[in-house]
Each structure stands twice: as structure tokens, then as C-alpha cells.
Amino acid sequence: MQKRNLELRDINENEYTVQQESNLDQALGMGLSKDEFELICNKINKIPNQTELGIFSAMFSEHCSYKSSKKWLKTLPTKAEHVIQGPGENAGVIDIGNDQAAVFKIESHNHPSFIEPYQGSATGVGGILRDVFTMGARPIALLNALRFGSINHPLTKHLVSGVVKGIGGYGNCIGIPTVGGETNFNKSYDGNILVNAMAVGLAQKDKIFYSAATGAGNPVIYVGAKTGRDGIHGATMASAEFTESSSEKRPTVQVGDPFTGKLLLEACLELMQTDVVLSIQDMGAAGLTSSSVEMASKGGLGMHLNLDLVPIREEGMTSYEIMLSESQERMLMILKPGSEEAAKLIFNKWDLDFANIGKVTNTGRLVLDKNGFEACNIPINPLVEDAPEYDRPYEILQNKKVIKSDDFQSNQTLNNILIKMFESPNIASKKWIWEQYDSSVMGDTILCNGKSDAAIVKIHGTETKNSLGKGIAMTTDCTPRYVKSDPIIGGMQAVCEAARNIAASGAKPLAITNNLNFGNPEKINVMGEIVGSIKGISQAASTLNTPIVSGNVSLYNETNGQGILPTPVIGMVGIIDEVENCLGISAENNNTLIILGQKQNFTEGWLGCSLYQEIISDNLDGAPPPIDLKTEKQIIETIMTLNNNKLLTGAHDISDGGLLIATCEMLFKNRLGLNVNLPKALMSSNSKDHLLHSWCFGEDQNRIIISTNEPDKVVSLLKESLIDYYILGMTNTSSNLNLNEVDTISIKEIYNINERTIPSLMDTYKS
């Protein structure tokens, strides 16, 4: 083959400068800084051509390099006895016993979903599924964490409708159940929604596949869909702030094809049953660039690829386009030499492309040929090792102002406030959303979407004579208004709420994947939010022994300089030994409801940063409710003990909206009533009394409500464990929630409002 080197080594100095300037312009256009461009020229000892520059720009993007957050991510606790693989691979892996492993990760697709909500969210789901099955795991569940702008913003309904359809469109078609998640609305997301998708898979512990390339000379195989011109430079787009012209970036949004995704999933898992796959990496952000570079870099090797052999969808694609395309449903694999033909048969069966596009080398360089020319020849190390790592200045702002219930001058009755709360899409049932997701395909779903605090999916094939088997519990959580007010407490709270939700569903919390969504890290207070919440997450995760095993960072979530509420989403996974032991939130008749928590949180309520405050005063202020990590751990352990002794009928954590909201949610399903046992000080309070309001709607942490048929046994066990508790009352069939002489709340009425809120908001929108 005739080769011509396109490098510019032999040109004179004058020409060099001209060339450098024009390439610098190109580099700036690709999102690199001048310093970064000069660093690249130095490291590779030449002026990069367009393809090389594109590769550097993608690898140096915030999305791929984590340059602003890396320093702090390193401080997260990532180890525990049950961790098989921590951060750094396609997904995290934990030991769940029986020689099985849970493989999971969460990832954002925020920017594309704002520009094109259906495709953006669909490919978010497709991408996270590939991350999981790349590791050799069959995906068994999907979750998500969604944040939209104010429901009254003109774009919100369009975005909700498109995102929900997109998530369903991919998950339903590929046949993985979407079992849980959270959806919130806040005006800070008006111009920048968050779409975080989480996937959980199941693998044999001794059949985990990794991405590090091995063995110079081994074939590099491209499988899956063809490469098109979609999503070129998506990773770079995802690392920039939005402006009004962002919709012009629609062509950089990838297009998903869940049908091809399903074929790729089955073909890869079928091939992985053999022993020919040495390493494998999905082509996600930055496509063929990041997959080839990361595989080579992790193996300390090089790669020589012939881009003419890459299956392409359109004629005349340049090397730059092929390397930067983010076409979906593609994988890169290193196979054992000689096994190509057998592997190809499997992919042919599934009607997928299979192309041998090059070889692993021991040069440590990425060499790409195209049309007989060398289109790229750069050392791999600088792409990864020399990716910039910034120690950005930060300031952690902690709001310490304690809001007292006296600060509120409400003239509304309890019933009115409760109605307002359930008329808010933040509290109301999300049934309109989750009915659009197939939650029961695969036949292993036990609890999902609203029935429990965490979803539970049983582990296929673990049935015994007495049980349907073991189950995996999963949840996603974050309360951004707390993080905004105090990033450290907010970070802790997200972890604690997730763990509490896992425990309230009857399972044991095990490990975390996190999705850190923030604004522009070059702003000192945004960087403070990042650092603060990582500190909070670290402290809570250490205390609860739930290490972080995978994750994703999404920065520059800003539009025209307006940042989102800091949103470090925690995805947590737990285990339950017998799924029959799972707990839903719904109480049964004649159940005693008991709050577990700390004594001081039973008599007054913490209204700072609460939804009550937001709804009553249209404002959020003050410190978020404090968290006691030691108590959290005790409560989680106690719930597990109570449940193992089969003393519970249900459990529900107290979070958004406080005690009264959680209580209503426990009564809804069976339309039960309850005569609430009020603290002495409130017994003679009237319906507009702010002290009563703060007791009902305060969001004090470390609290779970349990329901039981055997209150005496529960109480004696609680006394033994030295856990504070408060008996809330016994359920009845009246369907009335009685708080005192004055307030009788109709559970049926509130239930109807809860069910109606989101459908009536969305039915006015026709897509």
C-alpha cells in the first residue's frame, strides 16, 4: 500500500506558524483551549491534523476526561469486600453471592435530550445498556432520574412527553423492564433538563469482560450497526454551555435504534458464552475514538486500524467523521486470533455487521489508514495520561440559617395545604409516566414504580423450593434543593435516602453508582457544590459501607449563564435473600404505623428547604434538615432486623413533603383511615397552626414509617436496639385521616387529586 505521511514535520518555521494558527482556530472550534492545543503540539511533537485534533478534542472534553472533577472523584470511597470492579470500567461490578455479580451504572444524556427529547433520552437508555452488557452481563432492569423545568414553562410538557416516550421507546423495544426512578420539576431546569438513565445487569462472577486490549497482533473487530454522520462530536457538545442557538446542534444528537440494540445484545451475549472475546468496549461518547484509545491505553498497547474497513452508512465519510461519529449500537472487540470466522457466524445470524478493522500493536500509538494514506499517527499516552486535570478554585457555601415554624404566617388549613401538595407534580403520582414504561417484561419484576420505595427484581434462576429466589433492589435519589443550600448535607442526604429506600423495600444496601449533574465548574460556587457534595457522598457512603463503583459527571448544565440546581443523583443497589420478604409502602387495615428516627424529630418539624416552604412562600431558604449518619445506619439495620423477623407489613421513608405526605401514601392503595396520635403540645392546635404544619410537613431526616400487625413485638425490639420511635396510630377502614378535633382529611379525595394531577397537566399537551 502506498503511504504518504500527512504530518508537517519538514516544513519551515514560517509555514509551521501559519499552519499552527489555522489549526489552532480549528482546535478552538472543537472546544479545546489555546493552552490545551499547545500542550498537544508539544506532546506529539507535531501539529495535529484535523483527524488527530478531533481525537484529542474528544478525549480532552470534560465528558471523556473528567478534567474538572477527577481530582475530587479520586476521593470517593470505592472499595469494600463485595466490590469486584470499581470505577474506570464500562460499569461497576459487585458480588451478590452464588457466584453471581450485579453490574450497574448510571449515565446522563442531558444536553441531547433537551435538543431532541425522544432521541436524546432513547440513546441515553441504549448507551447505558451497552455499558452493562459489554461487561458480560444480561441487563435486568432500567431506572432513571429526570429533572424538568417548571411545569408551566412553555417547553416543559414537550420535553416531558418526548423524554418519557424516548425512554419507553428504547427500553420497551429492547425488552428490559423500566422499574423505577424519580421525576422532579424546578424552574432551574427550564433551559437544561436532566435525563439520567441507570441499568443493572446480572453476570457470572467468573465471566466478567473488561476493556483492556491484550496481545499485539490480535484482531480488532467492529460489530453492530454501521457508522453514519450522526452525533459527530457529541461528547464535545455535552461539555459546553447552552445558548439560544443550541437547537442548531440538533445534528450532533445521536439516533437510537433499539431493534439493532436488541440484536447486538443477544449477539454479544451469545459470543461471550464462548471463550474468544479477550476484551470489549462499547462505542459510546466519542465513538470509535474513545473505544480504541481506552482499550489500547488500558492495555499499555497501540492500535493500527484501517478505516476503509469500517462499515459505513453513507458514502464519502472522512476519517474525521468516522472517528468522531457517535452512531449507536456499535462495539469494538479484541478476539483470540483464529476465532474470527466462528464469531462472524454469530453476528451474521443476528444480521449485524462484523468487520476485522485492524490489529493491536505494541507501538503505543494510534495509527489510522484511510484511502491508502495515514490519516492519524499519534501516541496514545498523551490522549489519556496528559488529559488536563484542573484543580479549579472552589468555595463551599453552606446555608446555616435555621428556619423556625414561627417564620411562617400561613392562613391556610391543613387540608388546603395537603391538596396543594398533591396538586404539585413533584409530589403527585407519576403513574402517567411509568405506565408508558414496560415494567414487567422478563417476568422477574417483583416491586416497581410507586409500589415500594425501591424496585425489586428477582434474580432469574435462584428459585428454591420455598422461595422465588433472591432479588436485587434498586433506587435513584437526590434532593437538589438541599444540595443547593448545603452541598455537604445534600450529598449525604442523597446517599442516606437511597439507602433508606433500599432498606424500606426489605433489602440490604450494597453499592452506589452516581451521576453528578452540575453547572459550569469554572464558577467558584458551582465548583464548591461539586466538591461539597462529593465530600457529603463520601462520608455517607463510608459510614453505610456502600462504595461508589461507577458513575458519570455532567457539567456545564447551564443556559445563558443560568445554572441548574446541583443534582448529584445516587443510584443504589441492594440485595434481598428471599423476594417474599420484600416490603411495599402500602399499609393494611388494623396496622400500627410507627415512625423510627431520632426523638428530637418527633415533636417539631424542620421546614427550612422543604417543599412546604416552597409551596407556601414560593421561596427556598435556610439550612436543609441535618443528617446523623450513625442514626441512619442504625435505622437501616433495625429495619432489616424487623423485616427478617417478619414483623413488618410495609415501610416508607419520610422525604419530600414530610410526615403527612408519607402517611397519605401509605394509606392510598387500600383507601384506609388513621386517627393520628398527635404530640401533646399539638393536641389543642387548630388547623392553621404553624406548629402543627411544621410537624406535618417538616422534612427531618433519618425517619422511616413502618406498618406492622405486631406492634408489641416491634416496640420491644426497638427498645432493645435503642432506636427512638413514635407510634403514629392504627389504620382503619374509615378512609379518613383525623388529626385533631378540627381536621378530617378524606383519603379518597386526596388520592383522586394525587392520581389526577399529572394526567390533567399532560392531557392538555398534544404531541
Add this chain to the structure above:
Amino acid sequence: MRAAIAIFPGSNCDRDMAVAIKKITGKSPLKLWHKDTEAPNLDLIVIPGGFSFGDYLRCGALAARSPIIKNIKNHISRGGALLGVCNGFQILIEANILPGSLVRNKKLLFTCRETTLEVQDSIQSPFLSSFNTGDCLNIPVAHNEGNYIANNELLKELENNGRIAFKYKKSSEIETDYNPNGSLSDIAGILSKNGRVLGMMPHPERSINSLHGGTDGLKFLTKSIEQIVG
């Protein structure tokens, strides 16, 4: 019992159906690939749910042109029993094995939820003969195109000849939203002229344990298999 599941690229309820059948018969059903042109003599073929060929063109349209359809037609002409669930029902319609059409749900949204089915007064069918007219089964649906439509002539033909197997039914007096897709006359499943082919939108294989989805689907499949084996 010789049962098989026909699998197309994009089928995604094949494993679930196999689990349900194995739970009943103790034996995993045979798997038929869409390109298979030969199949052994069978008592029952099930076309499972999913998104065969990605639902491209129209749900079931491409699958209905697969080589295996010839096999399936031979199977029913031999008097074999055939069950199409969800996408399987759509395929049977596209293959002209069952009449009518399944179009987008009335609300234009995918819907995954519980439904109550009422057994109709039908012709002799192995799928229904263990049930009485008016019996109710709670079986979930999950689909985007389950809205059954037919012209007046066809509807009359189905009604007069006992070819409507199931209708969606109110589970309580106050329920207004009991029909999940707006299908004509609340139709959830229909039979072939001889009663040996059943197409239904709800997923009986998702209702086989008491913890999730109940066990009415298991009851339905068990009774059907008993009747088919005879």
C-alpha cells in the same frame, strides 16, 4: 405436550413464555427461529410478545413475511393450536391468520398496566373450554398498538360466531379507564373460525407468581395446555 415458541429478531417475551410453559409442563418448549422452514409435529406453537423487526413498517408486518409463517400455517391446517400474544397477535393479523387490525392505542401512548378480562360466550376452543362465560382473569398488558378495529361486517361475524375470546372489563363500578387501548367493543382477544388459534393483547406469561401480576395467567395457560393435550 409438544410445544414450541417462534422467535423473530426483536421478540422479547420468548424467555418469559418459555418459563411459564416449563412451570406447567416441566419441560422447556422448543425454540423455532424465524428462518426455520422445517418444524416437527407440534401440539402448540406460541408467538410471543416483543418488537419483531423493531415494529418497522407496521407491527408484525415484516415477521408475517418470514419463512417460518409457512410452517405455522401448515401447523394450523393440521389442527395444531396456536397462541399469539401481543406482538404475536399483531403478527397473526398481518399474516392473515386472524382478521381485523391492531392500531395505535387511543391515547397514542404505550401502556403497561393491569387489566381485567372477561371470558366471552365463544365457540369450542381449547383455550377457553375450561372457563365459563363471564369468568374474569386479571392479566397485564404492555403495548403501543393494541387498539383492535374491524368493520361492521367483521364485528358481526366475530360476535355471531363466538369468535371473541376476551373483553376488557371494569374491575369496579367507578372505573372509567378499564379499556387500556380504546379497542372496538372492548375486544382483548379473538379466535379463528375453528377456535384453535387465539390472538390476545394481554400477557398471560407475566401473571404467573403471586408477588407480581397474580397467577391468573398461569391458570389460563395451564388450563389451555391441559385441553390441548386432551
